[in-house]
Amino acid sequence: EAGVAQSPRYKIIEKRQxxxxxxxxxxxHATLYWYQQILGQGPKLLIQFQNNGxxxxxQLPKDRFSAERLKGVDSTLKIQPAKLExxxxxxxxxxxxxxxxxxxxxxxxxxxxxVL
Amino acid sequence: AQKIxxxxxxxxxxxKEAVTLxxxxxxSDPSYxxxxxxxxxxxxxxxxxxxxxxxxQNATEGRYxxxxxxxxxxxxxxxxxxxxxxxxxxxxxxxxxxxxSGGGADGLTFGKGTHLIIQP
Numbered sequence: 001e002a003g004v005a006q007s008p009r010y011k012i013i014e015k016r017q018x019x020x021x022x023x024x025x026x027x028x029h030a031t032l033y034w035y036q037q038i039l040g041q042g043p044k045l046l047i048q049f050q051n052n053g054x055x056x057x058x059q060l061p062k063d064r065f066s067a068e069r070l071k072g073v074d075s076t077l078k079i080q081p082a083k084l085e086x087x088x089x090x091x092x093x094x095x096x097x098x099x100x101x102x103x104x105x106x107x108x109x110x111x112x113x114x115v116l
Numbered sequence: 117a118q119k120i121x122x123x124x125x126x127x128x129x130x131x132k133e134a135v136t137l138x139x140x141x142x143x144s145d146p147s148y149x150x151x152x153x154x155x156x157x158x159x160x161x162x163x164x165x166x167x168x169x170x171x172x173q174n175a176t177e178g179r180y181x182x183x184x185x186x187x188x189x190x191x192x193x194x195x196x197x198x199x200x201x202x203x204x205x206x207x208x209x210x211x212x213x214x215x216x217s218g219g220g221a222d223g224l225t226f227g228k229g230t231h232l233i234i235q236p
Contacts, residue, residue, distance in 0.1 A: 033223055042207050042226025056221035089159060107161035
């Protein structure tokens with residue numbers, strides 16, 4: 001079974017530019033998450049989708065970050081304009097969203113963003 | 117207040133020794149789940165083990181076990197017979213509210229991690 005796919009793996013941009021990240025979850029996984037991991041810290045949830053609807057975006061800086069999940073499969077996270085403090089690894093995860101149980105989140109390899 | 121606290125920023129352990137990585141958590145929700153993930157230098161997060169708040173027994177997965185002490189709010193990861201390939205960052209994470217009804221928010225809250233280095 002293929003895992004969570006993300007692209008690009010690395011991205012370097014100048015501040016105030018825009019950037020977009022793509023994620024393809026594990027087949028059949030209804031729930032998709034985007035996390036931001038700043039160097040030296042644990043991941044922080046940015047947004048959660050259930051199918052193509054947003055469940056939680058309370059920690060998403062909405063003045064510059066946006067995300068969508070059209071057709072309930074692939075997702076795109078965009079930053080516009082980028083700031084220096086956006087330098088981080090952006091991790092995408094997906095889960096089956098069972099009614100009960102462990103409901104493990106499986107992570108992709110991440111996109112490392114450097115803002116200069 | 118931190119919801120997940122990992123007090124060991126780094127650890128050096130000899131190969132084949134057992135390792136205990138500490139994790140304490142803070143929640144008022146009676147229903148929660150605790151996860152451990154491994155993050156090698158390649159960057160991806162690898163799921164290791166899960167413990168639910170209502171589970172009566174400590175979780176085990178191969179060489180990994182979770183020492184769950186609910187009253188102390190601790191969920192320490194134990195790795196038996198450590199190997200060189202165990203060198204990585206290890207993160208403890210929590211999800212509050214296990215009962216789903218219509219799909220509520222269930223993102224994970226992570227600690228800051230422990231950098232484990234296994235020495236030959």
